[in-house]
Amino acid sequence: MADKIKFAFLLAGGCAGCEMALVDLSENLLDALEHIEVVFWAPTVADVKYKDLEAMADKSIDLAFVDGMVRLSEHEHMVRVLRAKSKILVAFGACASLGGIPGMANIHTNDELFKQAYKDTFSTENPDGVYPQPQYFLDGKYDLTLPAFQDKVRTIQDLVEVDYYVGGCPPHHSFVAKAVEAIVTGNLPPKGSWLTSGKAVCDVCKRNPANEELERLPVETVKRTVDGMPEEKGCLLQHGFVCLGPITQGDCGASCLNVNMPCRGCGGPIPGIKDYGARAVSAIGSILGSEAATDSLLEKFPVLSKLVYRYSLPASRLKSNVR
Numbered sequence: 001m002a003d004k005i006k007f008a009f010l011l012a013g014g015c016a017g018c019e020m021a022l023v024d025l026s027e028n029l030l031d032a033l034e035h036i037e038v039v040f041w042a043p044t045v046a047d048v049k050y051k052d053l054e055a056m057a058d059k060s061i062d063l064a065f066v067d068g069m070v071r072l073s074e075h076e077h078m079v080r081v082l083r084a085k086s087k088i089l090v091a092f093g094a095c096a097s098l099g100g101i102p103g104m105a106n107i108h109t110n111d112e113l114f115k116q117a118y119k120d121t122f123s124t125e126n127p128d129g130v131y132p133q134p135q136y137f138l139d140g141k142y143d144l145t146l147p148a149f150q151d152k153v154r155t156i157q158d159l160v161e162v163d164y165y166v167g168g169c170p171p172h173h174s175f176v177a178k179a180v181e182a183i184v185t186g187n188l189p190p191k192g193s194w195l196t197s198g199k200a201v202c203d204v205c206k207r208n209p210a211n212e213e214l215e216r217l218p219v220e221t222v223k224r225t226v227d228g229m230p231e232e233k234g235c236l237l238q239h240g241f242v243c244l245g246p247i248t249q250g251d252c253g254a255s256c257l258n259v260n261m262p263c264r265g266c267g268g269p270i271p272g273i274k275d276y277g278a279r280a281v282s283a284i285g286s287i288l289g290s291e292a293a294t295d296s297l298l299e300k301f302p303v304l305s306k307l308v309y310r311y312s313l314p315a316s317r318l319k320s321n322v323r
């Protein structure tokens, strides 16, 4: 058998849900392990330390995945180290490729974030406003340090060259299997591409009106899912729920629609879209049938950026401080 592919996985600033997506491959993961040797998987799975990665020779890892965004000096350092050690680097999941949900923090200043997290939350008692510091001398002699909290959330490609992107929060396990197979067999698109079927969520959604040769009609009232249970049949966009399926990669197989929820856009932009949020505004605007419909959108979603940039603010042209 040919040499196994040396594989590494690094969690930067994420929840590790993307790593669960790989573990969710279940028996397919066992098949993949016949071709893959895991040389580093931290800090979640393998008993390895950052210094083990730092000690590896440059380009000695064949394939590396990163999940999570970059917020701490620790994330930045380790992403740069992993890039130097790896031949192929994949930004895996919405946080790594677009900034993800943690990227919505870029709407706020660091002072606002710290005040909210360490002082104002209902369950916090911190009358003196004590906040974490990157350095502290305990008893005047022990130098204790924490990774520095940087100015804003950044994506992996803000720091280093990324070879491939995979969308999803987390990536759907059925698509992960296809992505891993493409990598193992070398059946890959040009570097810098998304590993995707290229289809939109609408293309794979069984609610698509086009399946029944129906036209899309203008929407008169916008609803949120908290306003009532979405109908079990028919296009949710047509029913007034903001569904971002038309502009989102559908490698999940329209998972949310299959359980009666609108698409929120975690799969990332379909090919050709440069700024997901800007296209989302355009797509939503194009189906609103009247001024009253626009008013109801803004009433239901007063901070529109949290709807249209839910997964992608750090990768947008605006990048931060959109209110």
Ligand code: SF4
Binding pocket: 013, 014, 015, 016, 017, 018, 019, 067, 068, 093, 094, 095, 096, 100, 101, 168, 169, 170, 171
């Ligand atoms: S993309 Fe989603 S699942 Fe993956 S690390 Fe980020 S928040 Fe977690």
Ligand code: SF4
Binding pocket: 201, 202, 203, 205, 206, 207, 208, 209, 234, 235, 236, 237, 238, 243, 244, 245, 246, 254, 257, 262, 263
């Ligand atoms: S807009 Fe949403 S519900 Fe309608 S077809 Fe597209 S993915 Fe399905």
Ligand code: SF4
Binding pocket: 168, 169, 201, 248, 249, 250, 252, 253, 254, 255, 256, 257, 262, 263, 264, 265, 266, 267, 268
């Ligand atoms: S339907 Fe949309 S939000 Fe749901 S998993 Fe698929 S891409 Fe993500």
